[in-house]
Amino acid sequence: MATDNEYIVGVYGDDDILLKAVKSIREAGVKIHEVFSPFPIHGIDEALGYKRSRLPxxxxxxxxxxxxxxxxxxxxxxxxxxxxxxxxxxxxxxxxxxxxxxxxxxxxxxxxxxxxxxxxSDLKPYKKPKIFDIRTTDDKLVIAIDLADNKLTKKEIGEIVEKTGAEEVNEKSFE
Amino acid sequence: MEVVSSVRTPLVTGAKTLGDVTQDICVRVEAKPPKTWFLAISVSLSLLAIGTYTLFFTVWDGIGVWGLNKTVGWAWDITNFVWWVGIGHAGTLISAILLLFRQKWRMSINRAAEAMTIFAVICAAFFPLVHMGRLWLGFYWVFPLPNTFGSLWVNFNSPLLWDVFAISTYFTVSLVFWYIGLIPDFATIRDRAKNKVSAAIYGALSFGWIGSAKDWSRFESVSLILAGLATPLVLSVHTIVSFDFATSVIPGWHTTIFPPYFVAGAVFSGFAMVLTLLLITRKVYKLEDYITIQHIEYMNIIIIVTGSIVGIAYLTELFMAWYSGVPAEQYAFLNRATGPYWWAYATMMTCNVVTPQLFWFKKIRTSLWATFVLSIVVNIGMWFERFVIIVTSLHRDYLPSSWAMFYPTFYDIGDYLFTFGFFFTAFFLFAKFFPVINMAEVKSIIKSTSSSDKALK
Structure with missing residues (x-):
């Protein structure tokens, strides 16, 4: 299958390190696809530049x-x-x-x-979850970067993520 | 940044990591339950069996099988209803009001308390439904359905109808609140599942949750607003239950202090039931690191506060009865305290006003055995409070020729046991198949709390 959706997945073990990593990755000009975590991280919306939810x-x-x-x-x-x-x-x-x-x-x-x-949030009982790393519901926090969103190469992004204190840098693609 | 305090005692002990939390809670869902669990559920299922027998005849023969008579038209049924609704107040109070006050100690206990709330409200709703007699017609009688369905519009001037709306709204909102909180934890169980069946079931229950930052942001805003909505709701429910009595003109019922007095009593009995259940759950599932002595102490403090409010309400009622100068009102209260039901009044006063004051002693409020015994005593007292309010206000009415006593029959007792059977069976099934502790919330405080745990050592 064509793998036009390739992701770099940085795995972290601590929310404070992840929060700093999100900021430095964005400062390096890399666009983040999404962050996944087993619990809500305080201040992640601002770091990712998300607008406030209009649910109220x-x-x-x-x-x-x-x-x-x-x-x-x-x-x-x-x-x-x-x-x-x-x-x-x-x-x-x-x-x-x-x-x-x-x-x-x-x-x-x-x-x-x-x-x-x-x-x-498109939640439904029969939905097949798109899991970047199975441990994100357990004890790991993950930053996913879509290669299609970024001009930099796989290697360059990998190095940027590595420097932010990621425990692992993996590649993931969905069919 | 989490601020690490070396002064505050840790909320979770044992220096847990994120992975430990997942492991400790999920393993109880995945593993075979302990022998004590089977023992417990067989006891509750036998209660349910006895109750099903009496319930069948209550419906088949009609509510004439109860001990009600012309004078005492409400007795155990409404007593049990108010008692169960009261118990159903703790869960949403813990998860909503304590969330708004940012009380982090709620995080280990909110899941089980909310489950208890939902089961207690079902038990409560059971009594008015059965009291309708032909309960299969209840749907037409309580909901505003067009006249062509067979009856007139419901009467919106009646507090009994307000109760229908209050209880069903409370049940729905509590259920939704509870379920939204469960979604991330179901996803955790799904991702650990070893066999296909549990992967499919927990997969469906988790709604495809993966914990993205966007979803968490929405999730937090939903939790906060639901808490904001549930807070006035939880206060309104027992207020409206008290209107069932307070808007009538019966001496002993016609009282303006009923709403706050009932709400305080509800929180009082609800926390007592949470303690009874959690002390058992903690022991059976070895959750001592998550539900610590500190949690138990905090709940006991709430019991002293609400118990004292209830005590003041009792005294205010007596004072107002005397001060009103209305002979019927004065007699109603004199009869409660010194009439043929003096023993029920004395039980109520002892269990609700006197014994909870023992929690002023730190030794008692941090002792598991004392807490367990007193939590049951509180609920006995609260049952008698409702019995006293309902039966003693009715049994000696305006005409001495129609004075009567109420004696419960086998069916009164059996139907009460039915709700116990249902309540405990449902709670034990919950404890087996659902994560009893909110993993996602506990994980969000684990770093600060386990560092302070280390700092203390």
Whole structure:
């Protein structure tokens, strides 16, 4: 098979060394494909130049939708569609509608945000993971560099990665 | 940069490395469970069997088999419901509120506590469902379905309906929160799997997670927002459960302090149940390096705080009953303390207010045996609290001619045992097939904590 997607994979054992390595590799003008780690690394987004996640906005939008739906549903059912006298009170008034409105706000906000996350990160049960190094879910942290993204040769990139304190520098290609 | 403190005691002992964490937790999923596990699950399965028998007749014959009568229309069923919901408060409190407060000690215990929450909420939901009698119609009665489905719209003025929304939202959000946290750990198990079956199962459960920096960044933002959403949610659930009582006009129920009082009680009993379960899990699975005495001590401190809030609430209730000048209210409380159910009131006071104060002694709150015994005592006390609130407020109502006592039948007891059987069976299966400790989170603190462990030596 053609191996147009060839990667240099630098394996690290420590998150602080990896964080410095990411900075020096980027300073050397090498484009990093992605970093993989068994736990979240503090400050990696800034080092890789990732923008802040917009999931909070998604959560807010879904929450607002939940609140609106809950209030419309309750006012429509109780106040319009089938009016019932309960304890001589108004057909529809806000205070008894607050608990359900609150719960549905939280419910839609949480579910909507998680669904957004799952779709954005393309997570699904039948997905075959593209594993650069099997140990990234155990105890190793990995920087993957796509050769197609970079003008430098395999050897030059390998040397740059080596100098940053990588325990191993491997090559990986997917078919 | 992690700051290494030589003053703070380490959260994980034994100078673990990243690889050790994976090995220690995964090996318990991969290896055959110990004999004690089989012993434990056979006990819980026998409880489940007894419970299934009584449950069958509760549904087949109707809830007339319970000891309820015209005066006491709510007794063990609602007591058990409130008790289980209360227990279900610790998990999300630990993972959400302690996350917002950046309490890192939550990391070794949150997974098991959240699992416990989910199982406890299922047990709780079981009682109102059975209480409906024809529970297969419950779906039409509790959810807002169009009139053409056979009944009218649900009544949004009713606190019982608010409860439906509160409990189902709480269950869903807790389940999602728990599952999102499990995804990276399932990926760890997938990548270690030796046989095809477990590789396929954990592969599907892990959703193809590989731990890329982008995914971790989203993951962290999802966890933080879910924590922010779950915090008011967890406080709202027991508040709304207390509305079931507080919005009525029954003396003894019609009280404005119910919401905070119920929430404190829920956290109190939830932490006690977490301690009971974790002390067993820690022993059976030899997790002493991850769940240290320090974790147990911190949870015991939360028990003192919430137990004392509950104690103050009891005294406030008594004072308000006297100060209100309402004879019915005054009688309700006098009857609780000195009437035919005085022994239930005394048990509640002893187990919830007096014995937890023993945790002020460092020797007691760092002793495993004392903690184990007291954690069970707390939950006995909290069960009696709900029993006292529900039954003693009902059994002597406005007409002395209709005064009655409540006596549980075999079916009341059996249905309660059913939930115990379910709860423990589910928890033991979780302990076998799921990573009981959040590996990814523990790995993120392992460097700082194991260095401080070394510094102490």
């Amino acid at each position: 906005q998604a959560a807010f939008a879904f929450g607002a939708l939940g609140l609106a739906l809950a209030l419309i549903m309750q006012y429509w059912m109780m106040g319009y569609d089938w009016q019932m006298i309960i304890g001589g009170k108004d057909f529809a008034s806000l205070p008894p509608f607050v608990p359900v409105a609150f719960e549905l706000t939280v419910l839609l906000s949480a579910l909507g945000m998680v669904a957004t996350f799952i779709i954005a």
